[in-house]
Amino acid sequence: MKLFNVYPINNITITRARGSRVWDDAGLEYLDMYGGHAVISIGHQHPHWVKRITEQLDKIAFYSNSIRIPIQEELANKLGEVSGKPQYELFLCNSGAEANENALKLASFHTGRKKVIAFKKSFHGRTSLAVAATDNPSIVAPVNATDNIIFLPWNDAEAIRSTFAQQGNEIAAVIIEGIQGVGGINVAQNEILQLLRSMCDQYGSLLIADSVQCGYGRSGKFFSHDHSGIDADIYSMAKGMGNGFPIGGIMIAPTIPARHFMLGTTFGGNHLACAAGLAVLEVMQNENLMQHADTIGKFLMNELRAIPEIDHVRGMGLMIGFDVPEQLKDLKKNLLSTHKIFTGEAKPNVIRLLPSLALTQEDAAHFIDSLKQAIVDHP
Secondary structure, three states: OOOOOOOOOOOOOEEEEEEOEEEEOOOOEEEEOOHHHHOOOOOEOOHHHHHHHHHHHOOOOOOOOOOOOHHHHHHHHHHHHHHOOOOOEEEEEOOHHHHHHHHHHHHHHHHOOOEEEEEOOOOOOOOHHHHHOOOOHHHOOHHHOOOOEEEEOOOOHHHHHHHHHHHHHHEEEEEEEOEEOOOOOEEOOHHHHHHHHHHHHHHOOEEEEEOOOOEOOOOOOOEHHHHHOOOOOEEEEOHHHOOOOOOEEEEEOOOOOOOOOOOOOOOOOOHHHHHHHHHHHHHHHHOOHHHHHHHHHHHHHHHHHOOOOOEEEEEEOOEEEEEOOHHHOOHHHHHHHOOOEEOEEEOOOEEEEOOOOOOOHHHHHHHHHHHHHHHHHOO
């Protein structure tokens, strides 16, 4: 049997990882400035993370949500503490797409409405409703298509006001990334998030903060939406939540009541996932990784802005993007092949940096030096 060929793959096999470094099957070392799509939050194979999962595996790996699972409650309490939102409630699942799917469904249950506002260049996942709210027709199958999603321009206050004025009583939710990831590292303006909070309050809609990629401390605050001073009704999470172990979830404001069977999952919140999730939060707290991400991110952005050959450096913390001009179109490929550095991209011409929140100053400086050399050497 062959694998279903849906991924363009670099011909590299990674066999070992530690911190922000990975090694291939030939023993070559790479600097990981992408973290496997923002998944590696505390560093590859962090010893505390390995210990937490190993100890849990020796006890029990899985049982269903038909029983009490105390480690879920432990994770919820620690998440409330580290995020600064202890009054919220937690529903656990397995991925970012599931988190957004459940967030949108919950908003519709709560309001009794169908319409959802999303934004141009958004990416919310590949499941049915999450992909319908994703601004990429090439991955929306005919069965996913719906006229219930309203796509608005990014950071456009007038479009938001106008849409609510015309359809506010039909809108169940607004879903917005605090920083668009797949869309190209586009930062939501504080004034826009504040306006959305106001409009949702006025019209009885829910505000969903998609924090799958931009959350979990990556921006220097726990949620990137926190920079605006607002609270969302629902926060969706995944990627950095488990440092590579599949886990996702939504944090739900106490104004939204639960009822039995409105949401559900088989594997969500299993013992191993919760152990991984607790390890991440404990390391983030003990190693002060949110502040560290802010410090190293500012260093990187200041250095990047001093490089005249690249354009439009933007982001927060360790979620950074910059535009690559046409004459440097192979820059990402050359960073990998020649300098052994993994980076990400967004079409058509953006390089994305999403390294571990524990990226060292030395590794950040090495990246900058390598980038400068790659630009000089570019054919």
